[in-house]
Amino acid sequence: MALNKVRLELLGRKAQDVRILYNLFAKRTHFNYQPDEKCDIPGEKQKMNMFQAINNAMDIALKTDETAMVFGEDVAFGGVFRCSMGLQAKYGKDRVFNTPLCEQGIVGFGIGVANVGATAIAEIQFADYIFPAFDQLVNEAAKCRYRSGNQFNCGSLTVRAPCGAVGHGALYHSQSPEAYFAHTPGMKVVVPRGPIKAKGLLLACVREPDPCLVLEPKTLYRAAVEEVPTGDYVLPLGKADILREGTQITLVGWGTQIYVLLEVAKMAKEQFNISCEVIDLVSILPWDRETICQSVKKTGRVLIAHEAPLTGGFGAELAATIQKDCFLHLEAPVSRVTGFDTPFPHVFEPFYLPDKWRCLQGVKDLIDY
Numbered sequence: 001m002a003l004n005k006v007r008l009e010l011l012g013r014k015a016q017d018v019r020i021l022y023n024l025f026a027k028r029t030h031f032n033y034q035p036d037e038k039c040d041i042p043g044e045k046q047k048m049n050m051f052q053a054i055n056n057a058m059d060i061a062l063k064t065d066e067t068a069m070v071f072g073e074d075v076a077f078g079g080v081f082r083c084s085m086g087l088q089a090k091y092g093k094d095r096v097f098n099t100p101l102c103e104q105g106i107v108g109f110g111i112g113v114a115n116v117g118a119t120a121i122a123e124i125q126f127a128d129y130i131f132p133a134f135d136q137l138v139n140e141a142a143k144c145r146y147r148s149g150n151q152f153n154c155g156s157l158t159v160r161a162p163c164g165a166v167g168h169g170a171l172y173h174s175q176s177p178e179a180y181f182a183h184t185p186g187m188k189v190v191v192p193r194g195p196i197k198a199k200g201l202l203l204a205c206v207r208e209p210d211p212c213l214v215l216e217p218k219t220l221y222r223a224a225v226e227e228v229p230t231g232d233y234v235l236p237l238g239k240a241d242i243l244r245e246g247t248q249i250t251l252v253g254w255g256t257q258i259y260v261l262l263e264v265a266k267m268a269k270e271q272f273n274i275s276c277e278v279i280d281l282v283s284i285l286p287w288d289r290e291t292i293c294q295s296v297k298k299t300g301r302v303l304i305a306h307e308a309p310l311t312g313g314f315g316a317e318l319a320a321t322i323q324k325d326c327f328l329h330l331e332a333p334v335s336r337v338t339g340f341d342t343p344f345p346h347v348f349e350p351f352y353l354p355d356k357w358r359c360l361q362g363v364k365d366l367i368d369y
Contacts, residue, residue, distance in 0.1 A: 029167060029219060030353045031259035035226045036196055043231040051221040053195035053228045054083045054160070057202040058121060060232050062091045065119050068206070069095045072106055072123030072160075080125055081162060081221045107133035107159060111141050114154035114211070121206060127163035127215055128175045141211040142186030155209040158202070162218035163191075164255055164307055165353055169218075170346035176255070176308040176339075178284045181213055182317065188212045188237055189284040191254045194224040197282065200235030208237060215284075217255040240288035242295070246277035249366055250295040250302040252318060254281040257305045257354065264359045274367055284314055292318065293325045300331035301366045305354045310338045332369035337362045 039045070048056065061068050070084055076098045078085030088096035099106050103124055110120035124130045130137075137159070145153035165174045181189050188210050192198035198216065205212035243258065244265050251261040258280045265276035277295050281287055296302045302322055304315035319334040337354040345352050 029223070030165070030350065030355045031256050032263055033194075033220070033223050033259055034262055035224070036194055039196055039227065039229065041196075041200070041229040041231075041233050043229050043233075045227040046230050047225060048195050048228040049222050050192070050195045050198050050216070050224040051081050051083045053199040053226075054202060054216065055085060055087070056228070056230070057199040057206075058084060058087060059090070060203060061119065061121060061206045062087065062095060064232065065206075067117065068119035068121065069097075069113065070121045070123070071097050071099050071109070073101055073125045074098060075123050079123060081218060083160070083221070084123070103129050103131075103133040104136055107136040107141065110157045110159065111136060111144065111154045114157040115144070115152055117156070119156045119206060120154075120158065122157070122159045124159060124161040126173050126218075127161040127177050128172050130159075130161055130177060134180070137181070137187070137211070137213070138184045142184045144186075145210075146186060153209070154211055156206075157211040158205045158208075158214065159212070160202070160214045160216060162221070163215040164217040164219065165344075165349060166219045167349070168346070169344070170349075171343040174344040174349070176215070176306065178215055178254075179308055179312055179314040179317075182285045182314050184285070186210060187285060189215065190237060190282060191215045191217065191284060193217075193255060193258045193280055193282070194220065195226045195228045197235060199228055200233050201237070201282070203232065204234035204237055207234065212237075215255070219256060238283045238286040238288060240282055240291040241280045242277065242291065243280055244276065244278040246275040246299065248275045248299055248301065249277070249363055250292070250299045251276050251278045251305070251359070251363075252281060252292060252302065253279075253305045254284070255307070257307060260354065260356050260359055261305060263356050264363060267356065267360055268363050272364065272367070274363060276363065281318075287318070289321060289325070293322060296322050296326045297329040300329055301335075303335045303337060303359065303362045303366060305337045305359055305362075307339050307353060309341045310336060311341050313338050332366045335362050335366055
């Protein structure tokens, strides 16, 4: 409604003004995607977007493990984001199937399946809907091995969930819940930044002996396109990636925030001659303490950016660890640029997100401290 009103108000303006203002309202993404140019994984490669790479990973998991099954709300016809498209036709209704609209039931079923030795790949339609299954994940799945003295476990459970801002999701479709699960020993949590990472991390999670949560930035499903290896490969859990080397400030993020920080690093160099090192955390639990702290000891300054609210966000854990391990190397306090402590807004989403301008100001403040 608001966008239509704007369109009407623009009718009397010059064509150039119309284009500028329309693009301002119509373009809702807060980042410019940059594909990984370098991929050291051998073998044939094929151009895929992120949902196709995830589909390819699940196809491989089903083909190589006859006990594997994929289930969730609407996954039989491909799911809301088409990640499971074509899998039921290929592997049958016993291995790829819809569930009732009950997140607690989806995860509870997955725990049972995994406990008897099968491989469960469950989809939660949106990460915002995962909270009815919170008890099952943190009190059952994560503690299963521990409470049984390793007599049984549900390590072959992987839960996928689309997360983060999408341009129009508002308070029930745009949340980033990684910090809730980072407080849970016994689970592993990853956030891929693109197709190559999404496929390798998902296959690693499927074969990991602990239950895993894969949080997939939904806005990247179609926006992210890379030359993805078509073969079977896994990427390490708990390992961060240094995407750009620098000497004056360490910028840390995950998911779509990586592309914001890469752009900020470029702007900081061009406009202020500030050298930024950009690190994709990749894995939330466990996280790569060694890589982060080595970088901060080199640069002396660090900015952490994430979409989730400030208070209790996972950036606070990074900040506390950096303060302890790198205190004598710091030239300025650890800085966090994040979402605000409010429900995720709708029309005010552009003001809520930690965009390049907020992050660039954070970089300048660190240098000027």
